[in-house]
Ligand SMILES: Cc1cc2nc3c(=O)[nH]c(=O)nc-3n(C[C@H](O)[C@H](O)[C@H](O)COP(=O)(O)OP(=O)(O)OC[C@H]3O[C@@H](n4cnc5c(N)ncnc54)[C@H](O)[C@@H]3O)c2cc1C
């Protein structure tokens with residue numbers, strides 16, 4: 169590793185995580201006239217959830233159809249994300265921003281249309297009408313990366329952010345290290361937007377490989393953990409999200425399959441979803457996962473995605489779309505021997521991940537209508553915030569977050585200082601695993617965390633199981649000081665593993681406080697198997713207090729109807 | 730092995746190394762090498778960027794056999 173340098177940088181607005189949301193935030197902050205620095209642990213040309221492509225953008229388009237309005241959309245959000253979506257925030261971060269977001273995507277060179285120039289939308293996930301614009305987003309991430317360069321944003325690729333620092337209760341800056349050179353960064357900013365996605369690798373994966381995941385395995389809750397330690401309030405952290413994936417390969421595709429009319433069948437060739445929800449295969453995702461889990465548990469598995477009844481042109485569209493969303497999925501299906509015509513594809517329930525309970529909210533930093541957290545100077549967007557989820561909200565809300573962060577930076581006269589002692593301590597902490605000659609590896613440590621989470625809350629939870637998980641996760645604290653890394657790649661993974669461990673504690677603690685079931689199986693408390701709107705219709709907010717105590721509170725949410 | 734690089738086709742342009750979101754590919758001299766195959770997310774970014782067609786995918790038995 170030789171000599172490692174360190175660098176001191178300053179900016180107006182820093183974007184931590186240059187994924188879908190973060191790059192939109194960067195565009196907005198630059199447009200507002202701020203100096204912008206984007207920091208990502210990978211390279212923003214292909215990083216995060218949509219590194220390999222994306223295929224659906226959810227939108228209401230005011231076409232005159234009764235379901236195609238802001239009110240109908242919010243009605244849908246209120247019904248499928250009841251108790252998790254704060255509609256006042258959603259109106260501001262999504263509805264008010266949507267028109268411009270759609271125009272922006274097309275302006276940077278990604279068409280939302282089919283080759284015939286028309287918008288083609290499909291319905292699934294409990295939607296009252298077809299909200300999901302099907303499009304070819306293979307190049308969306310590279311095009312956004314070009315756009316932020318065009319807007320003169322500065323980019324630090326391959327820098328993993330390790331901690332956030334406050335001064336007198338307000339943001340001062342953050343630290344990070346270059347995963348290839350080992351250079352250490354101290355960065356002061358007037359405002360930051362945290363956009364580092366959700367937390368993956370926390371639960372056992374279907375064929376035992378923790379990188380064979382539905383969501384991006386590089387997103388490991390690094391900034392959920394850092395923000396939490398800095399006193400930032402988090403919400404929706406109790407949820408454990410799953411989907412339906414091809415057996416053997418955890419990929420997206422749910423929306424494409426069900427949007428085009430495919431159906432799940434059990435081994436008796438029975439379509440079973442109507443037994444679990446009146447909308448059948450068009451039900452919200454958690455109901456489909458619940459139905460699939462019951463079929464498997466009751467011995468009617470394997471389950472299959474039946475596409476046999478689809479028209480040839482719809483099948484063609486479906487398979488093309490699957491390959492846009494997950495580049496390697498079509499060849500995987502071929503390698504498994506599925507013929508395109510009338511395929512019966514064996515499916516299963518994916519690994520759980522710590523994330524939002526619905527497409528239309530997030531899980532993480534509690535934000536208000538201005539995307540601000542409770543700590544002045546810290547803003548959040550995308551999957552890392554408690555209110556934004558999926559492409560449509562990361563795009564629309566990411567931009568809103570950047571604009572609000574810029575406004576805050578502009579009225580902040582001075583950057584706050586980073587304490588020299590804290591910087592020296594963090595630098596020593598970050599690199600310590602490289603100095604250890606013996607100890608455990610991140611692989612071993614992470615495997616234990618995953619096993620504990622899977623055994624005790626992945627996904628079925630009770631007070632007893634959560635307490636057992638917290639006790640075991642607590643006992644692992646000592647092992648954090650024994651982790652060793654042989655090189656910088658392993659050093660990055662070691663910090664990720666420690667963050668996954670920390671987030672799993674936050675998640676279990678929040679789950680303990682929600683003494684009801686909501687969005688089963690995403691928060692299924694076997695000891696409180698029913699939903700209790702009277703006491704729990706709202707956000708479970710979890711926060712570390714200045715003295716170090718962790719507290720939870722419920723922010724109640726109200727919905728019409 | 731998930732992403733597989735055909736060394737005879739690789740011209741050492743480094744793009745796959747640069748853009749892999751999981752830091753799986755590293756240059757070794759003039760050739761790109763899949764150093765952490767177990768950590769490949771099968772996202773296809775490396776293949777999309779490779780102008781030489783040097784990247785292909787070989788799904789492990791664990792994925793195909795279950
Ligand atoms: C394969 C796939 C397909 C999908 N398809 C659709 C779809 O068709 N339609 C839809 O609406 N939604 C879809 N989704 C969901 C949607 O893509 C995500 O919700 C959205 O992109 C999240 O954006 P984000 O900016 O919050 O996170 P990401 O885009 O994942 O960005 C997070 C960024 O943070 C960086 N990062 C993480 N930790 C650190 C750290 N410590 N320091 C620095 N940087 C860090 C990562 O490298 C990454 O670039 C899909 C998701 C996946 C995984």
Ligand code: SF4
Nearest residue numbers: 739740742743745779
């Ligand atoms: S992108 Fe292709 S040609 Fe370039 S280094 Fe990688 S494998 Fe070699």
Ligand code: SF4
Nearest residue numbers: 749769770772773775
């Ligand atoms: S498929 Fe994705 S994760 Fe795997 S090596 Fe290529 S770029 Fe990296």
